[in-house]
Amino acid sequence: MTDRTAVVVGGNRIPFARSHGAYRQASNIDMLTAAIDGLAARFGLSGHRVGEVVGGAVLKHSRDFNLTREAVLGSSLDPHTAACDLQQACATGLEATIYVSNKIRLGQLVDGIAGGADSVSDTPMSVSDGLRRALLAANAAKTLPARLAAISSIRPGHLVPDPPGITEPRTGLSMGEHQALTTSRWGIGRTEQDEVALASHQNLARAWGEGFFDDLVTPYLGVTKDQGVRVDTTLEKLGALKPVFGRGEGATMTAGNSTGFFDGAAVTYLADADYAAEHHLPALARIVDVEVAAGDYTLGGEDLLLAPTYAIPRLLERNHLLWQDFDYYEIHEAFAATVLATLAALNDEAYCRSTLGLSGALGEIDRSRLNVNGSSLAAGHPFAATGGRIVPALAKLLHQRGTVDGRPARGIVSICAAGGQGAVAILEAC
Amino acid sequence: MERVVLDTVPSMAPLLASSLVRDGVRRVTKHRPRLLPDREVVLADVVQSAGRLATYDRVCGFGVRDLVPATWLHVQTFPLQLVLLSAPDSPFSLAGMVHVTNSMTLLRPVSVGERLRLSSSYGPPREHRRGVLIDMIGEAYVGDELVWRGVSAYLVRGASLPGMLPEDQPDGVRLPSDVDVQADAVWRLPANLGRRYASVSGDMNPIHTSAIGGKAFGFPRAIIHGMWTHARVLAALEPRLTDSYRMDVRFTKPILLPSSVRFGARNEGDHWTAVVRPRSGEKTHLVARISSPTH
Numbered sequence: 001m002t003d004r005t006a007v008v009v010g011g012n013r014i015p016f017a018r019s020h021g022a023y024r025q026a027s028n029i030d031m032l033t034a035a036i037d038g039l040a041a042r043f044g045l046s047g048h049r050v051g052e053v054v055g056g057a058v059l060k061h062s063r064d065f066n067l068t069r070e071a072v073l074g075s076s077l078d079p080h081t082a083a084c085d086l087q088q089a090c091a092t093g094l095e096a097t098i099y100v101s102n103k104i105r106l107g108q109l110v111d112g113i114a115g116g117a118d119s120v121s122d123t124p125m126s127v128s129d130g131l132r133r134a135l136l137a138a139n140a141a142k143t144l145p146a147r148l149a150a151i152s153s154i155r156p157g158h159l160v161p162d163p164p165g166i167t168e169p170r171t172g173l174s175m176g177e178h179q180a181l182t183t184s185r186w187g188i189g190r191t192e193q194d195e196v197a198l199a200s201h202q203n204l205a206r207a208w209g210e211g212f213f214d215d216l217v218t219p220y221l222g223v224t225k226d227q228g229v230r231v232d233t234t235l236e237k238l239g240a241l242k243p244v245f246g247r248g249e250g251a252t253m254t255a256g257n258s259t260g261f262f263d264g265a266a267v268t269y270l271a272d273a274d275y276a277a278e279h280h281l282p283a284l285a286r287i288v289d290v291e292v293a294a295g296d297y298t299l300g301g302e303d304l305l306l307a308p309t310y311a312i313p314r315l316l317e318r319n320h321l322l323w324q325d326f327d328y329y330e331i332h333e334a335f336a337a338t339v340l341a342t343l344a345a346l347n348d349e350a351y352c353r354s355t356l357g358l359s360g361a362l363g364e365i366d367r368s369r370l371n372v373n374g375s376s377l378a379a380g381h382p383f384a385a386t387g388g389r390i391v392p393a394l395a396k397l398l399h400q401r402g403t404v405d406g407r408p409a410r411g412i413v414s415i416c417a418a419g420g421q422g423a424v425a426i427l428e429a430c
Numbered sequence: 431m432e433r434v435v436l437d438t439v440p441s442m443a444p445l446l447a448s449s450l451v452r453d454g455v456r457r458v459t460k461h462r463p464r465l466l467p468d469r470e471v472v473l474a475d476v477v478q479s480a481g482r483l484a485t486y487d488r489v490c491g492f493g494v495r496d497l498v499p500a501t502w503l504h505v506q507t508f509p510l511q512l513v514l515l516s517a518p519d520s521p522f523s524l525a526g527m528v529h530v531t532n533s534m535t536l537l538r539p540v541s542v543g544e545r546l547r548l549s550s551s552y553g554p555p556r557e558h559r560r561g562v563l564i565d566m567i568g569e570a571y572v573g574d575e576l577v578w579r580g581v582s583a584y585l586v587r588g589a590s591l592p593g594m595l596p597e598d599q600p601d602g603v604r605l606p607s608d609v610d611v612q613a614d615a616v617w618r619l620p621a622n623l624g625r626r627y628a629s630v631s632g633d634m635n636p637i638h639t640s641a642i643g644g645k646a647f648g649f650p651r652a653i654i655h656g657m658w659t660h661a662r663v664l665a666a667l668e669p670r671l672t673d674s675y676r677m678d679v680r681f682t683k684p685i686l687l688p689s690s691v692r693f694g695a696r697n698e699g700d701h702w703t704a705v706v707r708p709r710s711g712e713k714t715h716l717v718a719r720i721s722s723p724t725h
């Protein structure tokens with residue numbers, strides 16, 4: 001085994017579209033294929049055998065057990081390209097990046113593609129448990145009477161299909177309801193949430209205007225730009241929205257400062273640094289180190305979406321870095337309040353000592369370095385596609401920045417996920 | 431040549447119906463025009479429907495994407511073929527015509543967002559040992575640029591026309607009725623596939639949509655549209671093709687619905703050879719060749 005360097009060569013995604021809109025006819029496979037094909041066109045990968053393609057979807061049909069491999073077979077990549085499905089809720093895209101970069105660093109791959117797709121418009125529907133059990137029993141029955149008995153156990157109520165679950169199985173709370181608890185626990189106010197949302201829209205609109213996404217996005221089905229971005233939004237408009245999560249005075253979370261439902265797909269192209277150089281591929285940033293973490297949220301003691309606060313200190317310590325040592329912070333905006341609660345928690349002496357077991361708070365960061373080109377509140381958040389949106393964009397940003405005080409520009413990505421999990425990665429400019 | 435310019439895509443069901451009725455009358459009166467009309471039917475500005483393309487993609491096995499398959503452009507010109515064939519001075523109607531070969535060239539990638547000018551006309555009739563071959567020529571333009579051209583050859587059994595050319599054309603690819611290609615993949619064609627393809631292609635010919643329609647034309651059940659099988663083969667190979675390609679297809683035996691068939695393809699350097707065979711037996715339903723546009 002060798003210790004190689006994994007670099008981000010580039011990325012490609014389709015514009016994120018509002019659910020039940022432009023991509024309503026497209027499946028996860030269609031969107032992931034489109035993202036891969038755009039990447040192949042950008043880096044001359046048509047007919048090329050990529051080491052491995054790793055991706056997934058959160059809302060996944062059972063027939064799509066080989067979603068990523070099917071997307072590869074539908075793409076212009078060499079059909080000899082292996083693929084693997086992986087899923088870690090909203091951290092799927094980043095976890096896929098971790099998987100590929102680790103294999104590159106171990107010398108098992110020279111290049112790989114990591115990403116994900118999610119459609120809220122083409123979600124799987126399953127039959128109810130009652131109907132499912134009856135059908136399975138009927139199928140297993142050896143005699144006609146036994147089969148009829150199984151079928152006769154079906155009740156009209158069993159015929160109502162089950163949409164995909166949106167609540168945490170162990171708490172019965174939706175992600176918004178969980179975040180509402182966190183928001184009120186950390187005393188995150190309405191205005192500061194709306195300010196995060198406004199900045200996200202303004203930054204994303206500016207980045208689109210500057211052409212930042214020109215080599216990161218390929219139009220799909222007539223959509224050329226992220227549909228979530230609202231150029232004309234203001235604090236007044238955001239402030240006029242009614243809260244949708246939380247109760248009473250603590251109800252501060254609105255449709256404006258929470259992510260909506262989107263369809264999309266995104267992929268990152270990673271390669272061994274030497275391979276990239278030999279093949280004249282760009283090397284934007286190297287994957288320095290990664291960490292995943294989970295919180296014990298099921299009994300109410302911890303927050304569902306603050307698992308990255310566990311991962312970040314462990315990652316910092318291992319890399320001898322401070323929380324302030326980054327030029328760019330990409331903290332996924334599941335909700336504006338998630339970002340604010342993450343920052344508040346890492347700056348909270350008691351939380352850092354008692355919950356995280358640290359010697360003290362990590363402190364504050366320079367907020368002007370946070371989500372500088374917008375994030376999920378404006379771009380939209382097709383769950384598994386978010387990692388593939390953030391990683392290439394951060395890598396490009398770092399590469400453009402080059403060096404800071406004589407060292408490579410440094411960035412950190414933090415993505416929270418359902419199940420009380422989180423994935424974090426450090427990238428450094430090449 | 432007479433040029434008929436249409437403003438809107440003609441509704442196909444009435445054309446098909448009148449064509450079938452006229453054909454029935456002619457069977458009784460034995461009176462048919464003796465010449466193919468020298469006519470081009472044109473649709474000057476066609477907006478492609480992304481929604482309909484997505485349904486077409488799903489029915490035929492394509493992924494949903496911006497670029498359209500060559501067979502989709504054939505589907506766009508099909509109403510114009512019907513206009514030509516259902517004209518009172520047309521000697522033959524779609525009923526009784528057997529689709530024997532298809533040749534189409536996609537000259538450059540075409541996006542579903544592009545507006546098209548479509549035309550259809552007759553080629554010169556060709557000799558065939560069992561009757562006469564009628565070539566229906568379709569063309570698709572974006573602006574003044576020819577982006578797609580297709581020739582569908584239909585056999586009218588027992589008929590002949592004055593001035594028939596020999597069967598083989600100089601630029602034609604003569605496909606054998608069988609090829610040495612292994613067919614292992616199984617395609618299961620459900621009973622409703624003809625109706626599904628009819629609703630997305632507009633080809634409501636009853637021979638494809640009901641067992642009764644199939645029986646009326648001498649088949650035990652309905653048969654799937656040759657254009658579905660053609661498209662399904664293209665869908666299987668499309669990820670491996672270059673931006674432009676030529677596809678030649680020979681329909682050797684209709685596929686009854688429902689049924690299972692086998693498919694296989696082989697890369698032969700500068701072209702692909704593909705075959706669709708029955709689930710059991712070594713006959714062929716379709717033989718195809720896909721190459722670069724110049725081959």
